[in-house]
Amino acid sequence: MLHGLFITGTGTSVGKTVVAAALLHRYRASAPLRYWKPIQTGIEQDDDTGMVRRLGACTDRELLCDGIRLAGPVSPHLAAELSEVDIRIAELCDCIAGEPASTRWIIEGAGGVLVPLNESEMMIDLMACLQLPVLVVARAELGTINHTLLTLEALRVRALQVAGTVMVGVRNAGNRDAIERYGNISVLGELPFVADLTPGKLGLWANSELDPSGHLLNYLK
Numbered sequence: 001m002l003h004g005l006f007i008t009g010t011g012t013s014v015g016k017t018v019v020a021a022a023l024l025h026r027y028r029a030s031a032p033l034r035y036w037k038p039i040q041t042g043i044e045q046d047d048d049t050g051m052v053r054r055l056g057a058c059t060d061r062e063l064l065c066d067g068i069r070l071a072g073p074v075s076p077h078l079a080a081e082l083s084e085v086d087i088r089i090a091e092l093c094d095c096i097a098g099e100p101a102s103t104r105w106i107i108e109g110a111g112g113v114l115v116p117l118n119e120s121e122m123m124i125d126l127m128a129c130l131q132l133p134v135l136v137v138a139r140a141e142l143g144t145i146n147h148t149l150l151t152l153e154a155l156r157v158r159a160l161q162v163a164g165t166v167m168v169g170v171r172n173a174g175n176r177d178a179i180e181r182y183g184n185i186s187v188l189g190e191l192p193f194v195a196d197l198t199p200g201k202l203g204l205w206a207n208s209e210l211d212p213s214g215h216l217l218n219y220l221k
Contacts, residue, residue: 002096004033004105005163005219006132008123008155010147012111015168015191016137017048020108021056022191022206023216025199028062031104031220036064038092038126039110039117042073048108057199066095076123077116087117093129104220107132113154124158133163133219138179140169140190145178152183163219164188166210188215 005023009016024033035058037048049065052058068087070079080087096105109115113124127134134155138148148165155162165179166189176187189210194201211217 002105002130002132003220004103004107004132005216006105006107006109006127006130006134007137008109008113008127008134008151009137010112010139010144010151014137014139015166016108017051018055018197018202019135019137019166019168019189019191020048020106021052021058021199022189022202022210023106024052024056024058024062025203025206026210027104027217027220030217032102033106033220034062034064034099034103035106035108036067036096037108037110038067038095039070039076039087040067041070041076041079041110043069044071045073052108055197055199055202057203064096064099067092075115076110077118080118087121089117089121089126089129092126105132113151124154124160127155127160128158131160133161135163135188135216136165136185138165138167140167140172140175142175144172144175145182148179149183152185163216164211166191169193186215 007016007020035052070083072079109123115123136151138144164186168191171190
């Protein structure tokens with residue numbers, strides 16, 4: 001049985017990778033954390049593992065670099081088709097089958113919960129295979145209420161445990177209140193846009209404003 005968190009978003013480019021790095025700052029002193037990005041598309045222009053390494057000030061031991069890496073900034077199923085690669089969830093789960101049981105995972109998905117991986121499987125099927133509580137990263141801007149509530153509904157239909165939500169962007173108290181009320185979920189942090197983000201700036205925010213009650217530590221013990 002795995003322990004840790006699966007980080008998903010309400011869509012692509014919402015801030016999942018930065019939140020993953022922030023979690024490493026926040027909780028590495030409390031648990032043996034390891035970050036993993038099982039599927040990365042657009043690898044020629046984006047490297048989320050490299051970003052987490054830099055912004056999270058990670059050691060090699062805190063990163064698992066195995067997984068599917070595909071060219072093209074497109075959905076995994078299309079990138080796989082163009083590269084003539086098969087994405088199989090069972091094979092991805094085997095990548096971490098031999099890892100120490102003491103490891104506490106920070107696993108980042110690609111895009112949102114219903115991103116297709118192949119002709120019959122979606123990202124949410126990978127979440128169901130791993131059976132980790134899910135942390136939802138959402139934009140703070142207009143439109144986030146609908147996107148976040150739809151994401152929460154999809155996760156709950158699959159009986160996946162939702163650990164909380166982190167909002168990214170300019171703070172919007174009305175959107176936060178609506179997500180907490182209608183989604184029956186806690187917003188555990190509000191990450192602002194930061195110019196020239198550095199590991200120091202991110203660590204300062206994480207240790208002062210991310211999950212101040214320590215709720216997520218329950219999943220990392």
